[in-house]
Structure formats: structure tokens, C-alpha cells
Amino acid sequence: MSKNFLLGVYDDEQPVLKAVNELRIKGIRVYDVYSPFAIHGMDDAMGIKRTRLTVAAFIYGVIGCTLALSMMIYMNIFDWPINIGGKPAFMGPDFIPVTFELTVLITALGMVGTFLYVSRLAPGIEGNLIDPRVTNDRFIIAVEIKNEEIRRKTEDILKSYGSLEIRERVTEK
Amino acid sequence: MAHHPTEFKVEHFTFDDKLRKTLITLIVVGLVIAGLGVFMAWKGENAGHDSHGEHHSSVVEQNIPSALTSNETESKAEVAGETEKLQGEQTTDSATVQATETHVAEANTHSAHAEGHEGGHHGPIWLKRFWANILLNNFYFIGIAIFGVFFVAVQYVANAGWAVSLKRVPESFGSFLPVGFVLMLLLIPGMHHIYHWMAEGVSEVGHPNYDKIIAGKSGYLNMPFFLIRLALIFGIWILFYTIMRKLSLKEDEEGGTKNYYKSIRTSAIFIICFAFTLMMAAWDWLMSIDVHWFSTIYWVYTFAGLFVSGFVATVFFLIFLQGRGLMQHVNENHFHDLGKFIFGFSIFWTYIWVSQFLLIWYANIPEETLYYVPRFLGHYKVLFFVNLFINFLFPFLYLMTRNAKRASNSLSTIVLVLAFGHWLDLYLMIMPGVVGENNGFLMEIGFFLAYLGIFGLVVFKALSKAPLVPKNHPMLDESLHHHI
């Protein structure tokens, strides 16, 4: 099925924010906004829900912590206790550093992996780049056009905030 | 996230009679409880005097001469025998465990009583406990007071804008410093109950109280120098508090940026002075209780704990003022940042805690482990873990989510818990060295409440004397529009 998009191109982030806000107020769903950097407040303006990556990070942390502790306890206490000057094999405080390091490692790798996966980022992937200028100095609002009315309304709003150009783009999916 | 161009009204806090009465009642109640506590302690001691006292003195007699007054190598061997079980407890059978416990108990009493009793000051325990309480609460509230000044100074040096609109709150904590000074002076008559090195003749060769290790330290630990340092510490703190407060109030009147830049310079100098004075304060007032013991990280540890309780106090006063309809411009974003600081510094405190404990535990050298014997293995074992739970695990898990840091409701829980937590931390730093196993909580709670009342009286008075917001601070606008 092919999808029809209307793209409004801007050279500053302020009008983009205002336009996105206005579109939402008028009940038009903004498909996406493309920008060269993260615009503070855009997630609120577009109504993007807070990501749950923080929860994922916590879970990875718990996994990392458990793995580290069970590894050390298994290796140094159950499988092959080392006799160091007659001291007990279980020396709690000694396990703090490695537990911490592995927790951090697994949290970081797990969370970044999850981020790349949900954002469809991977080495060698052909990104769906809408315009090469969005990685430089252009800001593009993309609205999916389902009918003529939406097209007209969107065009008006995009124009009223001073878009440099308005284009159409059809994607095959 | 929406906000409106600010129509900002400068607010004033009025210290009304009702609040004053409440605080005075708090002080009275606190003193009554404390008095009751003192009475109970006194009575308990006298009732059980025969058996108890005998036991203690016998322990002291057995252990002290060899451990503390003979030459170093012997004393090392002695304590080593007692403390090597630090790491060995797990593997021993029940008989040995019992033996260890007895050992530990002895070591415990010995480290505590040796220092108090042996010095020719067979002062009653309840009196020691009384003075220890004064020291504990003095340090706790003086710590919060100096934190206020330090926090404001750091904000200036770091060019931080976010906290400007709430800076008058920590700033006003500094007004407690002169009161704190007086309270420290009041402690002087009782100091010899707390600090064993103040006992007569400890550094006099041939005197029955002679203690070689303490004698070695007498170049630093002697009464005149101690008092000079005490005066110096407070002199510097009060001086800088006065200057910085004055500059801030002048800025309210005059506007412009002259006072702002002056404040930055003053703050930079203060921070340097603060480092030295805090270091001395930690060594003098706290570390020298366990006079044989030493740890280089100790002042960092003291600093970390004081920082958390300072942030906690800041949040407490903010929530209180908001409850009176003031300081409404301090919104969830500011609380979020304060929450992050509490979270971060709780972890920092734990980091320093672990650094000190782990290194001493790992190396297992008797000169050092003697500090942890009563705390980690002995009488204070439970409180030792409670301390870690309250000051690390609880804030770590509780403050992890974004919402917990942003809502003043959830922050007030953490304020209550951590305010107690870091008081308990100080309790564990002071009590084992002063009263040994004869600790308690009734007198302690009473004094804490009384001090809280005094601190409230002083700080509220300071708050009422100036506008709640530094209206001409050049970064005020950033703070009012703080959004994260």
C-alpha cells in the first residue's frame, strides 16, 4: 500500500514546534519530525510517550547484578573454593567491585542494544532518509495525507508558520 | 510545561507566634524526654552498679595495660588476636563463635572504656552519654548549617542558575552557625568525658595514665591547640556566612552585577577555607573520639554524610514553606534536581563508606580494625546494617524513578527517613567510642527534638528577615523558568 506524505521544510526549530503543536490541536496526527538535533520539548509537542527504556535498563541491571553474583559464588565458593590463609571462601565485600562492573556493563550494552533495535538502527542499514539536509540545517514535518481535507488544513498550518517549501512524497510499503 | 511570562512577586516569610510556640513546645517536649532519658540512664546505672561496674572495671584492668599502654608491637599482637576473627567468623564452629563473641564484646568494652575509664575519669556512663548527645546533635545541625553556606558558594562558583530562586533557604541555615559555636563552647566542660586524650597525664611519661600512642599525637591533640582550632573553624565559617549573606542582601537593594561577581570570588575563597576547616572539624570533633584509630578518608566521609543531610534539610524547609503557600515558583523541576542530588550523594556517601570499610576489612590490620570491631561485629552490629539500609539501599531504590524525585509528597518520605539516617550515621560514629555498650535512644531522641526546635527557631527567624527570593540575582530568570 502506498502512503502519501506532505512535508513542510523549515530552517529553524521554533516554528516547527509551533506548527507541530498547532497540528495536534487541530487533531492532525504528525507522522514524524526530522531534525539535525534533538529539539527540547518536541516529544511533548508531538505527544510522544515517555520511552520505557529506563525500565529496560533497570531490568538489565538486575540481570547483570544477579549474573555477576551467581557467577562469583558458583566459581569461588561452590566449584573451587580457594584457601587463602584459612579465610572463608565467601568474602562478601570482595564481590562488590566485580558485581558493580558487570551490572554497569550489562545494563549499558543491553539498553543500547534495545535502543538500536526499537529504533531500527544497525550497521549498514539503509535509513529511510527523507532529505539529506535534515542532518545539516533543515527541519521537516511529515504528515500522512489520508484525504483532501487533511491535506488542505495541513498545508495551511505549515505555511502559516513560514515553511520554506512544501512537498509531497509517496512511499511504497 | 507551559508557563507564562512571569509576573513575579517578591515574597516574605512571616515568623508568626503560632509557629514560634510550636517550636518552643518542641524544645520543651524534647528536653523533658531527654531529662527522662538522663534520669533512666542514671537510675539504671546506679541500680545495677555493683554487678555492672565490677564487670567493666575488671575488663578494663585485664585488657588495658597490655593493649594500650605497653609498647606498640605487643598491643598489635593483642588486638590482632581479637580481631582476626573479623573475617573468620563464618567458618568457625559454634564454640569458636561464642569465643569470638566474648572476645569481641571485650574488645568492644575495652576500646570504649579504655578511653573513658582508664583516664582517671571514672565519670558515670550516663554523663558520658549526655555529653555525647550534645556533641552528636551539635555536629548534626552545625553540619546542616555549614552545608547551607557551602551549597550557596558552590552554586556561585559553578555558575549554576537553577537553584537561585530557592537559594535563600540554604543560605539561612548559616544563621545557625553562631548558635552552633555557643553550643560547642557549652560542650567544653564535658569534653573530657568524650575525648580520652583530654584526660590528665595521658601524654606524661611515668604518669599512671600515660599512653604512648596518644602522647605521640599530643602535638596536635592538646587542649590549647584544640580550642584555637575550634575558634578558627567557627571564625572562618561565621565570617564567610556573614559576608556572603551581606552581599546577597545588598544585591537585593542595589541590583546590578557587582555583588554577584563579588560573591563568586568570596565563594571561591570560602570553598578552599571550607576544605581545611571541615577536615579539622572532622578530625577534632569526631575522629579523635577513637583516639588510637585513624583513617585518611574520614573527613571525606564526614563531608559526604553532611551533604546528604543538608540537601534533606533544604527539601524539608521548601516543603514546609510551600505548605504555607510560599515559594510556589519552586516547582517539580527544582525538586527533581534536589532529588537527584539526594540520590547522587547517597550513592557518593555509600561509595566513601565502602572505600573506608573495604580497605580496612581487606588489609585487616589491628590498628585499623579496632574501629569496626564494636560496630561490625559487636554490640552495634544491627545498627551498622540498619545504617547501610537506610542511607543507601532505601534512597537508591526509592529515588530511582523520575516521579519519586519530582513530587514533594514522595520527597517528604525520603526527607524523614534520611534525616534520621544520617543522624544514625553520626550516632554510630560517636557512641561506640564514648559509651561503649551502654547506648540507648530515649535521651537521644529527646535531645534531637530539642535541637530541631532550636534550629527551627534560628532558621525561621533568618528566613523572615529577608525576601524569600534574591530578586536581583542575574540568573533568577533562568531559575524561575527552570525546566528539565
Add this chain to the structure above:
Amino acid sequence: MIQESAVRPPLVLGDKTYSQMTEDIMKPLETKPNLLWFGAFSIAALVMTMGFALIGYLFVTGTGVWGLNKTVGWAWDITNFVFWVGIGHAGTLISAVLLLFRQKWRTSINRAAEAMTIFAVMCAGIFPVIHTGRPWLAFWMLPLPNVHGSLWVNFNSPLLWDVFAISTYLTVSLVFWYIGLIPDIATVRDRAEGLRKKIYGALAFGWNGSARTWARYEVVCLILAGLSTPLVLSVHTIVSFDFATSVIPGWHTTIFPPYFVAGAIFSGFAMVHTLMILTRSIFKLEEYVTMYHIELMNIVIIITGSVVGLAYGTEFFIAWYSGVEYEQYAFLNRAFGPFAWAYWTMITCNVITPQLFWFNSIRKSAVATFIISIFVNIGMWFERFVIIVTSLHRDYLPSSWAMYSPTFVEIGIFIGTFGLFFTLFLLFAKTLPVIALHEIKTVLKTSGEKYKQAAASRVEKGSAGESPVMPEISLARKPQQETEI
């Protein structure tokens, strides 16, 4: 949009637009390297080759070619290891800690500093591996199942903690750095042609600048920062445990963890100065890495330098206070023994020179800063040398006291790591943007010189309180959002 306070100096000088910034920062990548670069690269590569040749010599002949002896069993290479790990810490501090503290100025220097971290940790990693004596068995340090019964590594050993700390640190730093690079690599991709476009295209992970990705991206960066902050503390803490868990006077002292961390940040910032002052003038980036940036870093150097000085003082005082004669002797020997020259070099470089930054004129001079940064680098190397060698060379048993001096192999390998470090940095500077383009763009409108002037003139006209661009939605465009750890 909320303008920042007028008392804050601008972070981007001149009249810049977003595209102008892209041009400026991409220029070193898109122009052919000049003679200066080639010259520097050849020297660095040559030095590196020499270093590796000496390592080869070491492998063939064994660690006997080093100057170690029975008493001083740790000296030169462990010093270098700690030195290089320490250098790395500034990068993480800038990228993680300053991000949590919402310091906008970090955006100009974080990329290069993070790159520095990674290269420094790589240099550091060489030393423990070659010190094992049989580096081809270095994998024995990992907890791998093996044929010698199930003989596992000993988790009670601080040296093993180090293995975990350093490898975690390197991995997380690399990941953090690369995540930060992705949007900028996409910029390079979109300006390139042919094969270059293909390579950068593959490295850009298909980045398209979508707002949904950006929203997650910022959270990911914050969590990584939240993880890296304790991580960076833990790494040098664990390095300090290598010494402090022992019972050697001068090594076993509880202040080591925070003191090592402060020292690491101190030396790292000095190295950032050394690199950035050169980079900014060679690549003409003075408008992005301004004197104000240099001044702020100098303030960090004063603070960390003072903490280090305080720690020296604490150690000395407590050694006396402890009443332990071995402890006292260790410190007296440091200051007045045969290695006193090393000690006083350290004190001069680490405690005295950074205090010169209290003077306005020195703090605000690039040349003076550069010179002092070299002093600090030297001083911090000597700090580790002093701690390690002077504590060991006179131990409990006077009959085994010994001196230590390095051989040409040790010196050569150390110099060789500088070759490796600069080779990597020069390659990085030519292939990847040295300034985090997508991050510095976020501060342009609030902290760019032209924009600040415009805001100031609006204030004069009397429309201060009102937000000039957008009254309804506030955009206090701080570069980052909240911390969510």
C-alpha cells in the same frame, strides 16, 4: 524560548548559522590533510612503531630487560598504566558528569575528550598485559572454563577487579562515544559521495533524524551518563585498590579511592588541554572551543588539583598522627629520601603550578594554559611513580632496600604509547568530527554570541520578561532532559 542569563559568556562566537556550523566542523574531514598533519602523523607512527618493536624485544627476551628487581617488583609499567587510565577519566567526566549537571559548554569538547579516553585506555591496557610476562596467556585472566580442573580466577584479588573494571570502562566508553557519533556520521554521509558515502552510510546505522528516535536517544544518553558517572569513579577506585588493599606503608591508606579519582580527572583535564589547544588552532575551531571553555576547564583543574594537594596533606598528616613508625618513615622517605627529587617534582607540578590559575591573566591565556597542562601531565606521572616506587624500594627489611632505575626498553615502550595515542588521535581528527555537531547546535540559539547580543538588545528595549519567539510553549532549551538512572 528562555534566554539564558546575560552574565554567561557566549559558547559559540561569531555569527553562526546551523549550516555554517556544519561547514566549519566538517571541514577537517573533507579537505586533504596538510603537511603539518602528515608530519605529525609520521612522527607519531614512527614512535609507535618503535614502541611496538621494543615490546617485541621484550616478548622475545623476557621481563629481565626491565629495571625491576626483587624489592621493586612494580615500577615503570604500572606507573604508566595508572597514568594512562587516569588520563582517560576527564573524557568520561566531560561527557557524563557534565551532562548530568547540564553544563552546556561540554558540547564543544566532549567528542574529542571521549576519543581521548578511549585511546588512553587502550594505551593503558598494554601495560598490565605485557607485565604478565606471557601475554599470549592473557586470556587466563578471564573466568573461562578450562582443562586444569575447574580452576577459576580469584575474585578476591584487586588485580582481577581491575580486569573487569578496565574492560567495562573501555566497552562502555566506546559505546557511549559511538552513540554520540551516530548523528554526526549521518551528517558526514549526507555530504559525501561514492565510496566515502557507502562507508559512512554503513557506520551511520541508517540514522534519519526522526523525532521519535531523538526522544529515545536523549534518554539513552542520559542513562549512559548515569551509568558512566559511577563507573568512572569505580575504575580509578579499583585501580587504587591495587595498592590500598595491601599492607605496604604508603599504599594502604583509606583516602586512596577518592584521591585517585580526583587525580585522574586532574591529569585528564590537563591532557584535554594539551590536545584541544592544539586542535583548535590547527583546525581553526577557536569560535567553538573558546577561551571561556579553556577557562572553565582551568577551574576544574584548580579544584581537582587542590583536592589532590589536600590528599597529599592528609596522607602526610595522618601518617604522623597514626603513630605507626613504618607509615611515618614511608612518608619521610618520600619527601627526603633518595627519590626526593621525584617527590618535589610532583609537588611542584601538581600542587603549585595549577594554583597559578587563580590569576586571571594566566587562566585566560591559551599559551599559559598549554604550558601548565604539560606540567600537570608530568606531575601526575610522577605522582604514580612516587607512590609506587618510593613505597616499595625501602620496605620493612633494610637489608633488602634497593633503588630502581628504568632501562631503555621501559622508557622506549612508554614513549611508544604516546606514539600510539597521537597516531590514533590524529586519525580520529581526520575521519570523524572532533566537535559533537548535533550537540553544539542545540546551544547555538541560547549561547551563541550573536543570539545573546540580540537578546541583550531586546532587554534594553524593555521587552525582557516576555519570551520573544514563542509565548505559549516554553523551551528552556537545555541540551538534555532529566536524569533517569
